[in-house]
Amino acid sequence: MSAGQHVFHEHRRLLFSVAYRILGSATDAEDAVQDTWIKWSSADRSHINEPKAYLTRIVSNLALERLRSTRHKRETYIGPWLPEPILTSSDTADTVTDAESVSMAMLVILETLSPLERAVFVLKEAFGFSHAEIADAVERSEAxxxxxxxxxxQHVHARQPRFTTNRTQQRKITEQFLAATTGGDINTLMNLLSPDVTLWTDGGGKVRQALKPVTGAQTVASWFATITTVTYQGIPPTDIHTELIDINGAPGMIFSTPNRAIATITFDYDTHNQITTIHNIANPDKLHAITHRTTHNIATRY
Structure with missing residues (x-):
């Protein structure tokens, strides 16, 4: 491995982590990292004193450009557009802040920011960049x-959930939800759900899903109580495996066949440890990393 390859490899996790938070897509983040390598490998590195800063600046700009170019596709998306889920190692959730920064709830909020605001927020809040460093990275004035x-x-804090359930409690609730779903236990599901729970489903027009949010404990509980009793995408329920696994820094669920993942489920909670929001991602284009069981140990500091 050459010196240039070694340096790039050393910072690859950081580069993916920056790009993923800016883009909300593991596929696009990997593309941005690959494009960063192309620029890095062809650069005159004799004048680069701080490789990490240089690489971060490149990937930030590439992610920002890619986000702007994909905005229209997301605005015309069939049904709700949800971020692409990733499997995360337990190291991702070492602290509440680290877990929240890559959570599905946070990524959904970041979708409501402008591309520049999103890049700036990610670099400042998740990685601790100074305003001067961010200005250099995104090629804007410090002001x-x-x-x-x-x-x-202001935008994020106004929309961020005020209450955080600890990881042990999250896992317990997810285990109960999994058992109730596979057992068709609507009463337990009702107890786990907040009365005004909202289910968001993302099929992207590729598979049949609700095109609008499903609300209310009774409706959502009924949805999940029958989910393992019906044929889905031509797959009989006996061929669908359900398991608990870490997704975006917290316990979540995967529905899969022996060949591929067909859906992921993640949760948000309230102060009473009830589920307030469920994100269900079933667009097959967003499940490649899950299918291949690619686990990401997300970097949380620069």
Whole structure:
């Protein structure tokens, strides 16, 4: 391995982590990292004093450009557009802050920011960049970055869940939900769900899913109580395996066949440890990494 390859390899996890948070797509993040390698490998590195800063600047700009170019596709998406889920190692959730920064709930909120605000927020809040470093990374003035950071922080904090269930409790609730779903136990499901729970489903027009959010404990509980008793995408329920696994820094669920993942489920909670939001991602284009069981140990600091 050459010196250039070694340096790039050393920072690859950081580069993916930055790109994934900016883009909300593991596939696009991997593409941005690959494009970063192309630029890095062809650069005159004799004048680069800080490789990590240089690489981060490249991947941030590439992710920002890619986000702008995909905005229209997301706005015309069939049904709700949800971020692409990733399997995460237990190291991702070492602290509440680390887990929240890559959670499905946070990525959904980041979707409501402008591309610049999103990039600035990610670099500042998740990685601790200074405003000057961010200005250099996204090629904007420091004043513009400060304004974007302020707007983004206000926007995110206004929408961020106020209550955080600890990881042990999350796993317990997820296990109960899994057992109730596979057993068709609607009463237990009702007890686990907040009365005004919302289920968001993302099929992307590729598979049949609800095109609008499903709300209310009774409706959502009925949805999940019957989910393992019906044929899905031509697959009989006996051929669908359900398991608990870490997704985006927290316990979640995967529905799969021997050949591929067909859906993921993640949860948000309230102060009473009841489920307030469920994100169900079934678009096969977003499940490649899950199918191949690619686990990401997400970097949380620069």
């Amino acid at each position: 513009a970055v400060r304004q974007a950071a302020h707007r983004a922080r």
